[in-house]
Amino acid sequence: MSTQSPVQYPIRAAAKLTGISIDTLRAWERRYQAVVPVRGERGRVYDAGQISRLRLLRDVIERGHAIGQVASLTDTALEALLAAPAAVQGTVQPTAAAAGTPELLEPVLNAIEAFDFTQANALLGRLAALLPARELLTHVVLPLMREVGDRWHAGTLSIAQEHMVSSSLRNLLGGLMRLNTPSAPQARILFATPSGEMHEFGILAAAMLAASSGFEAVYLGPNLPAREIIAASERTCPLAIVVAIKTSSSAEEVIEELRLVASQRPMNTELWIGGGEAGQVLPALRSSRLFALHNFEEFEGHLARLKGASL
Template sequence: MFPVKAAAELSGLTPETLRAWERRHDAVVPHRDAKGRRLYDSAMVERLARLHRLTARGHPIRDLARLDDAALERLADEARSAGYGGVEALPERMLDAVADYRVDEFDRDLSVAIATLPVPILVNRVVMPLLREVGVRWADGRLAIAQERLVSSLLRARLLSILNQHPREQRPRILFATLPGEPHELGLLGAALQAHEAGAPVLYLGTELPAVELLRVVERLEASAVALSSIDPGQARAALEQLHLLDAGLPGDVPVWLGGANARYLVEALGVERIRLVTDPATLARLVRRRAGRGRR
């Protein structure tokens, strides 16, 4: 249960707005403690956060407040997908610019996309298709190694700027990293952005972090969850060893979310309850909101 101030902070609202939505529109009906003070559970906080995101996209609260949670989620999905029909052509245009060493054009298109697109659209319809096309063009010789690294460098710098632009100080944090021998991070960065958009305080630790270092950060910061990416099959055995160490050292209530090309094999090979396969944005967002809403209970 959360008091008004905490519920407002977790959902991105001011306490005044929360009270107004409750009083005028019955957006949520809070519980009451023995002294009559309002208390909000994690489901209410998630609903308020969803209402906040939808009103930010122009939907009136008077219309939204009448909808149940399932209808709000459908509306959020439609809002994320609508109005961005020209986005599909953007990754190919950006790679054509890199192939011709028109770096300023690539960077300008990327900057505009970051400034104008919601994070789910940016990640799912620009960044991820861009990475897939980079792989295809590198494999068939249309992109040189230097061009591939140029794309990776620019993407990394710009995506990190989103995470660093509005740091979230409230705890618990969700840690994002790769294990030793895993230098590829753009997919991990995309996942961190999805978690950030879902309202979680994210701490992005980057690549090739040993389990012992992750455990130290979790302990010092009382982190809520650890999200890891593994894509190199040659690192599978080492990854299993590191994950065993992580499982043995983590507090019992801290989950490990594993994504990347190796994730399914690693999760099945380990058979550990806390280590969960997470490969799609919807599952990640749901888990993030659950952890953000309830802390480390």
Template sequence: VDAINAMQANGLKSVETIGPEIDEPVAEVVEDLIHFSLRLDTESVDRLLERGWRNRGPMDFMSHLAGPLLVEVGTRWARGEIGVATEHFISERLRDFLSTRWRAANASAQAAKVVCACLPGERHVIGLHLAAVAAALAGVHVVFLGADTPIRDILSAVDRVGAKAGAVSVAGGASTDLLTHQLKVVRRGLPRQVSLWIGGTGAGAAVLPERSEYLHNLERLQTLASRLAEDRTPL
């Protein structure tokens, strides 16, 4: 409330007054997005996201705008500078924006399929939506399972749709031993010819199983997805 009052005292900005230049500093765009999120202004937040996507392009938008936005929102929430409602609001706007993009880009049912899921315990799905966008834009068909998915259901989905890869998001709060065990179970349950791609905040801490790929950035995921779409042997 105090933050909103301070903004009102200084004069509320309109989204139309923010310049459309592609080199607009990311910090300023992030501030504008948080500014309008504090007001729960859906239209202005959506328009800023749309403009960022259009001006920067999908990969730059996701890596250099959406990423810093999520970090800043999380930092301010942890410091008590924004409330749960604001954090949930902006996360939901970004989730909705990204899901709309990958659904629009999703290739035909005849394309190579990738099952995207969060491992058990992982309830945050925005990272998975970022991965889904990168994969869909590369030409594969995304089958999205979402948060907190039991391993048996991930394996079943891969089998049922004939997926060529499973992309899993790993929780940051789980123990290293648990994550290592879960990933081994997933890898053992997948056919040898099906790729396993692993990303998320906890992926770097886990011991990854053989015949798996650590997705250290979205560009790596897009490279792998492009190879599947072209029916080439994954790296």
């Protein structure tokens, strides 16, 4: 009498069955050994029991527990947590992550103050595994950028520490942007900063938001001459070009670079300019289809407008 081999699911199938992203599944295995799949000819494969356990972990985390607190629990213990009243659920409530509380950022800031680059990267990577992309940006990355900037201006963080954070966030956001680029994007949006503008976090975070909203983000990076931005836009035909300038960047040479982009971009491509001085720069560009972005809420509003127009 023959016996059937147990069904095994490759990681892509496991992600679909559990609703947990492939990146998160790998992170849970690597950091917490939440499940230990067999490695076969097709890579990681999960059995039915592991799929069931992953679903339990997913449900427990949705009730407010951190993966680091529950990864080692047995399936029976996980089921008991799910059966418990919501009032006595885990110590980490969903509102804590969603509110961007100091408790969420404090371990990262402590690592930065201690020049512990490895720990800072590990903590940020853990948050990236636990939070959806938009929540990571709005409740971790952007508040961290503001806090580090404030501490740098106050003299409590050094330039070296600020650069360390810049490196960590650039790697994190760049990786997330690649992971969140949709397989069938609705349209392209191009991101860059003009010549002389080295600060890229604004456009990098904006590119991540665009990708998570269903757009293809063509990310060119900082300090790009106007003619290179124009050439790239001619090749890619984006719905919009997004550039960012700092408050101190409204010098005539920057305005001239933006004027060149505004006058020579493709006919149907909008130009969005982000930064505190964006509204003051627009009149000097003498062009149409220009928009100033003073915050990410305005940026998301324009994304929604483009998405509605493209449907």
